[in-house]
Amino acid sequence: MRCVPPPRRRVVIWPAVLGLGALVASAACRPSGASQPPPDHDAPDTLVDQDEIAQAQLVRGLVPENDAPAIFFDDARILTAAGVTYERGDLLIARGKILAIGAELEAPADATRIDARGKTLTPGIIDTHSHMGVYASPGFRAHSDGNEMSGPVTAYARAADGYWPQDPQIDRARAGGITTIQVLPGSANLIGGRSVVVKLQPEARSVEDARFPGAPEGLKMACGENPKRVYGEKGGPVTRMGNVAGYRKAFQQAIEYREKMARAQQTEGEEESKGGGPSRDFALETLAKVLDGELLVHNHCYRADEMLLMLDLAEEFGFSIRSFHHAAEAYKIADRLAAANTAASVWADWWGFKAEAYDGIRENAAMLSAAGARAIIHSDSAVGIQRLNQEAAKAASSGRRAGLEISENEALRWITANAAWALGIDDLTGTLEVGKMADVVVWDRDLFSVYAKADQVYIDGRLVYDRQDAEQQPRTDFDLGHRDGDLSAPVAPPSESLPAATPSSSSAATAPKGDAQ
Amino acid sequence: MRRLACFALCVGLLAGLRSPLVEASPTPVAELPARYLITGVELHVGNGSVLAKATLVVEGDRILEVGGPELAARYGDALAIDLSGKILTPGFIASDARIGLEEIGAESSTVDRSLGLDRPIRASYDPASAINASSSLIRVQAIEGVTSAAVAPTGGVLSGTVSFIDLVHGDHQGMVVARGVAIDGSMGQSYAGSHAATLDLLRRSLADARWYRANRRNHDRGQSRTLAAPPKDLEALFPVLDGKAPLTLDLHGAGEILAALELAAEFKVRLVIVGGTEAWRVAEAIAKAKVPVIVMPTENLPGDMDRLGARMDNAALLHRAGVEVVISELGEPHNLRNIKQQAGVAVANGLDPEAALSAITLNAAQAYGMDKDYGSLEKGKVANFVVWDHDPFELDSWAEQVFIRGRRVPMVSRQTLLRDRYMQRLELGK
Structure with missing residues (x-):
């Protein structure tokens, strides 16, 4: 269903509509300058119609409003991660939300206009796998709060309780365009505990200041070598057999616990009169919530055969696995993952550091996409998280080299929309669509270039990082005093002879052609 | 003159670009004659200069000559491979790498990087004989442009001796x-x-090495002071004392770097700083001492108290101060291939692109004293070079063909074979 582009026209957004009515400012058809997206297995249809407006209004109800000012990004290249690319488009955000996106919009009088010519706009980048805050920098022993290694099943543990918002790594990730992360317990345990999804809010003084509103928590599970290695000489599990026995035992207990609690609730009055029902068990309560679908399962699992084993196990016990993580061999079972509707969070090129990572290949994410599965590029690293755009670029390009068609939109979804889906927040963020949270990155050029940098980062419509303005480069408390030297240090001038420095060469010669095809 | 059109030669030359769905041994590559020319390329020498429409003449495993189109006439009877529009760079050199000494990091049976003895000075440990030419890591790096590596052991204060290798998979004799x-x-x-x-x-190790060399007879007669290390480890330091081999030391804090510079001056030792997270803070002192620094540009986290000053423009700041900068992917040897991304990140943070190329080629060779034979595309050097379609640092830029010692590297690795097997099984990309 091709949409004939309307003649270029200016769409006026009246100042008054910055509130409720702004939705209608979206172009009524795919805007001129926007390229037709390739058939994307899970990209929502972005044609704006009444149903969509209704849907967007629904989302608007979910997205909390704030007092963020109206900002109008004028004339940028916009990749929405929702299947639409505006070669020259405008974006209006206010009150924490995206109010309008399109070609040739007119800036409302009360909006701050940002000249974004030559820039690339994308949704804020999302990392499904981070240990920032629970494995903070410096790597002091005191900062090791990610693995509750007191037993192989610690479903009661919560990453939120170990999260240190003053971890200086957080600032560097934000400067790399990251707006949302999932903080997970480590992988020492079969069941490590609950994850927490946070936004990289500057000046957060507690995990609750940063917690993503409305995001479900996750359950961290781990397959394979790690639990075996950690507990092999501490009572087990010693083998993969022991690993699986451990999951089965835990979930069987959860089923029984859930039944017990349900019975207790039915007979509440009776029990009370007898003096006390069953006592609350935080570990089994967590697992029961998994069975109820309230918590999303994030399963560290490298090997193809093990992932299939886990899918069977989940089916047996009546829960689903939202995403496998690290999934070095996901490409071997891309079809099965697609059928199971389970995402795979993978690295672009890590491999070989342990036996279960030995078969990792560059084309993993691309092959997943090609098979219709939901691919995600994650970091698991406070270094890698700063360049998730580059990791996606490598993964996409290697796929194209192998003959797979990976659109620019699809590669972007690996670090935005798909990640949002895995975290259960895709109705709130992850794409640039009207009504969603105004989590936006302004890149200085094609974000898939090795030379790309985030010029500005917005979270909930607020500027949280500006590369050109030291005042807008938040620093956690740890950095104070320690890194003041940076401020007086000689700053290296930007190189003037970058091969991709000129817009013409970067877009024409090196930009992936994905969406234009 | 025999001239091959790019079409014909590219089939073989660029075989790795879209490798056929074969599961057998690496794609056979037709042998090139002993002498051949590569013409029409934009040739980045590695020393900062760039030649347009250049000709590279290879004979055997060496570069016979580098020049312009006139060479084609002079070597009229040799095979000329026209690669107009392509970019030629030296093969990249991985510094302070563990490749060949480690197949799977977590499996100690596959790791030979460290002497298993519990002592701090292990200078005589020479892991060269353990470097595994059959390692799958070799080809994985080589087909993405890494042609040589300085292989360093780990552990202790002095870990052992460094070997320089070419990434020729399977060459147990000559790697x-x-x-x-x-x-x-x-x-x-x-x-x-x-x-x-x-x-x-x-300091005591160097002093004792010096003493031991002068007083070996006394030592053998039992008239010796207590030495900091066994004699063979002190003997291993003789080339360092003579300035024939550098001491490559992993160090990060600015104060510690100054202390190491002082130590090097005291014993007239050639020092190479590895890591150098805070080197930018003392860049002038490093430049004055003419000490190269091997950095990893993505290292910008305050990982410990020696690295509070970590910043991504370290390489640019050092280069501007006149320090010879080497860029490497330090740590895991499995992704030495990302050395070009490291170079790109350095450029994005202010380093001149040609300086970044030198930092992964000529400067690396110089740091290890191998620049007579390696590091740049100059007459007489080993013919390790890479053909690129565009900017090698870019993330969508892949080596089209890699040459080591003048021979084409089969552009196949265990990873491409895994990819092809599952592309076929899942019927992807058709």
Whole structure:
């Protein structure tokens, strides 16, 4: 269903509509300058119609409003991660939300206009796998709060309780365009505990200041070598057999616990009169919530055969696995993952550091996409998280080299929309669509270039990082005093002879052609 | 003159670009004659200069000559491969790498990087004989442009001797080009328990090596002071004392770097700083001492108290101060291939692109004293070079063909075979 582009026209957004009515400012058809997206297995249809407006209004109800000012990004290249690319488009955000996106919009009088010519706009980048805050920098022993290694099943543990918002790594990730992360317990345990999804809010003084509103928590599970290695000489599990026995035992207990609690609730009055029902068990309560679908399962699992084993196990016990993580061999079972509707969070090129990572290949994410599965590029690293755009670029390009068609939109979804889906927040963020949270990155050029940098980062419509303005480069408390030297240090001038420095060469010669095809 | 059109030669030359769905042994590559020319390329020498429409003449495993189109006429009877529009760079050199000494990091049976003895000074440990030419890591790096590596052991304060290798998969006889090109070690608290104790141990080791060389007979007669290390480890330091091999030391804090510079001056030792997280803070002192620094540009986290000053423009700041900068992917050897991304990140943070190329080619060769034969596309050097379609640092830029010792590297690795097997099984990309 091709949409004939309307003649270029200016769409006026009246100042008054910055509130409720702004939705209608979206172009009524795919805007001129926007390229037709390739058939994307899970990209929502972005044609704006009444149903969509209704849907967007629904989302608007979910997205909390704030007092963020109206900002109008004028004339940028916009990749929405929702299947639409505006070669020259405008974006209006206010009150924490995206109010309008399109070609040739007119800036409302009360909006701050940002000249974004030559820039690339994308949704804020999302990392499904981070240990920032629970494995903070410096790597002091005191900062090791990610693995509750007191037993192989610690479903009661919560990453939120170990999260240190003053971890200086957080600032560097934000400067790399990251707006949302999932903080997970480590992988020492079969069941490590609950994850927490946070936004990289500057000046957060507690995990609750940063917690993503409305995001479900996750359950961290781990397959394979790690639990075996950690507990092999501490009572087990010693083998993969022991690993699986451990999951089965835990979930069987959860089923029984859930039944017990349900019975207790039915007979509440009776029990009370007898003096006390069953006592609350935080570990089994967590697992029961998994069975109820309230918590999303994030399963560290490298090997193809093990992932299939886990899918069977989940089916047996009546829960689903939202995403496998690290999934070095996901490409071997891309079809099965697609059928199971389970995402795979993978690295672009890590491999070989342990036996279960030995078969990792560059084309993993691309092959997943090609098979219709939901691919995600994650970091698991406070270094890698700063360049998730580059990791996606490598993964996409290697796929194209192998003959797979990976659109620019699809590669972007690996670090935005798909990640949002895995975290259960895709109705709130992850794409640039009207009504969603105004989590936006302004890149200085094609974000898939090795030379790309985030010029500005917005979270909930607020500027949280500006590369050109030291005042807008938040620093956690740890950095104070320690890194003041940076401020007086000689700053290296930007190189003037970058091969991709000129817009013409970067877009024409090196930009992936994905969406234009 | 025999001239091949790109179409014909590209089939073989660029075989790795879209490797056929074969599961058997690496794609056979037609042999090139002993002497051949590559013409029409934009040739980045590695020393900062760039030649347009250049010709590279290869004979055997060496570069016979580098020049312009006139060479084509002079070597009229040789095979000329026209690669107009392509970019030629030297093969990249991975510095301070563990490749060949480690197949799977977590499996100790596949790891040979460290002497298993519990002592801090292990300077005589030479892992060269353990470097595994059959390692799957070799081809994985080679087909993405890494052609040589300085292979360093780990562990202790002085870990052992460094070997320089060409990444020729399967060449058990000849992969190691030179042994003992450096003595590698680590400062920090490493083995000795405190920064000061480490420094003291290094100083005593060098002093004792000097003493031992002058008083060996006394030592053998039992008339010796207590030495910091066994005689064979002190003997291993003789080339360092003579300035024939550098001491490559992993160190990060600015204060510690100054202490190491002082130590090097005291013993007239050639020092190479590895890591150098805070080197930018003392860039002038490093430049004055003419000490190269091997950095990893993505390292910008305050990982410990020696690295509070970590910043991504370290390489650019050092280069601007006149320091010879080497860029490497330090740590895991499995992704040495990302050395070009590291170079790109350095450029994005202010380093001149040609300087970044030198940092992964000629400067690396110089740091290990191998620049007579390696590091740039110049007459007489080993013919290690890479054909690119565009900017090698870019993330969508892949080596089209890699040459090591003048021979084409089959552009196939265990990883491409895995990919092809599952592309076929899942019927992807059709």
